[in-house]
Amino acid sequence: MDYSSSCVDTSLDLNSKPYHRELYDAPLPPPKKELESKFIDFGMKLGAKQETGPLVEELNRVSAENKKLTEMLTMMCENYNSLRNQLAEYMNKNPAEKELSPSKKRKSESSNNNSNNIIGANGNSESSSTDEESCKKPREEEPIKTKVWKTCVRTEATDTSLIVKDGYQWRKYGQKVTRDNPSPRAYFKCSFAPSCPVKKKVQRSVDDQSILVATYEGEHNHPQPSPLEATSGQNRGMTLTSVPCSANAISSSGPNITLDFTKPKSGTDSKSAKPARTESPDVRKFLVDQMASSLTKDPNFTAALAAAISGRIYQQKSN
DNA sequence: TCATCTTGACCGTAGAC
DNA sequence: GTCTACGGTCAAGATGA
Numbered sequence: 001m002d003y004s005s006s007c008v009d010t011s012l013d014l015n016s017k018p019y020h021r022e023l024y025d026a027p028l029p030p031p032k033k034e035l036e037s038k039f040i041d042f043g044m045k046l047g048a049k050q051e052t053g054p055l056v057e058e059l060n061r062v063s064a065e066n067k068k069l070t071e072m073l074t075m076m077c078e079n080y081n082s083l084r085n086q087l088a089e090y091m092n093k094n095p096a097e098k099e100l101s102p103s104k105k106r107k108s109e110s111s112n113n114n115s116n117n118i119i120g121a122n123g124n125s126e127s128s129s130t131d132e133e134s135c136k137k138p139r140e141e142e143p144i145k146t147k148v149w150k151t152c153v154r155t156e157a158t159d160t161s162l163i164v165k166d167g168y169q170w171r172k173y174g175q176k177v178t179r180d181n182p183s184p185r186a187y188f189k190c191s192f193a194p195s196c197p198v199k200k201k202v203q204r205s206v207d208d209q210s211i212l213v214a215t216y217e218g219e220h221n222h223p224q225p226s227p228l229e230a231t232s233g234q235n236r237g238m239t240l241t242s243v244p245c246s247a248n249a250i251s252s253s254g255p256n257i258t259l260d261f262t263k264p265k266s267g268t269d270s271k272s273a274k275p276a277r278t279e280s281p282d283v284r285k286f287l288v289d290q291m292a293s294s295l296t297k298d299p300n301f302t303a304a305l306a307a308a309i310s311g312r313i314y315q316q317k318s319n
Numbered sequence: 320t321c322a323t324c325t326t327g328a329c330c331g332t333a334g335a336c
Numbered sequence: 337g338t339c340t341a342c343g344g345t346c347a348a349g350a351t352g353a
Binding site: 171172173174175191 | 324
């Protein structure tokens with residue numbers, strides 16, 4: 001069934017990583033000014049100035065907020081980079097302190113966590129596949145190295161479900177409590193295609209119980225399931241087409257923003273469906289602002305809005 | 320009925336001795 | 337070489353739609 005052709009696509013491009021735009025294949029929406037002028041033109045054509053006035057005003061307000069947020073983000077990036085440089089400097093000066101694991105056994109896992117569990121204050125993930133792969137058994141001289149990357153997802157700390165919604169179908173095949181983390185680790189296999197070799201491990205971060213660390217191994221040999229397919233089974237959750245904040249896919253030049261795929265959805269995941277988590281007002285404002293700016297950027301949304309307004313005007317005229 | 324989850328058991332590996 | 341600890345996987349039973 002082709003939904004895209006039959007109805008207006010009002011999907012939102014809630015891009016959480018404005019500094020990594022290159023990761024997204026989708027073309028950039030038209031510049032805001034252009035959009036704004038188009039919108040104003042549209043309003044003029046309708047001859048309903050009193051209707052578009054408040055909207056334009058709102059658009060200006062949102063645009064100003066967006067600018068402010070961009071500045072904030074730039075500042076955060078600068079801070080992040082300076083901190084990263086300081087850390088690198090420190091590590092160079094104190095190479096002996098790299099190994100802090102109390103146990104010599106299972107060195108791989110311990111070092112793995114030391115090197116990979118780099119979740120910053122803002123939930124950044126900076127894992128590297130080489131670290132993970134170096135811990136792999138040397139006997140496995142696989143000609144093709146499996147792609148390994150990590151994703152961090154912030155959830156409610158009280159939410160015990162180890163579910164990361166990434167748009168794919170996963171089948172849980174095991175759960176273990178590991179030595180270095182009291183939280184259990186869940187093992188998933190991609191169940192969308194029987195031959196898909198991708199596996200996923202999900203475990204809460206030791207440092208921050210509200211952060212789920214998902215480790216993906218391998219590459220999908222099938223396209224990402226459509227939202228309908230991805231949500232067909234139980235425990236599917238919402239689907240986002242954005243890539244996870246993978247450390248492999250993202251250069252280390254800037255901070256990543258932890259994606260929260262766990263927004264409450266309509267009855268698809270009863271286990272993980274929890275009340276809306278309590279965010280700080282700043283975070284809420286940020287999300288709301290981002291949604292607002294995404295809405296105003298999205299040509300589909302403006303088209304839908306235009307359609308709705310014109311429909312309303314027609315309705316008023318006909319009455 | 321079927322798909323998925325849970326969980327104890329099992330296996331392979333690495334480090335200690 | 338053997339023992340032990342550990343992570344990863346299997347598979348039978350349970351559960352829910």
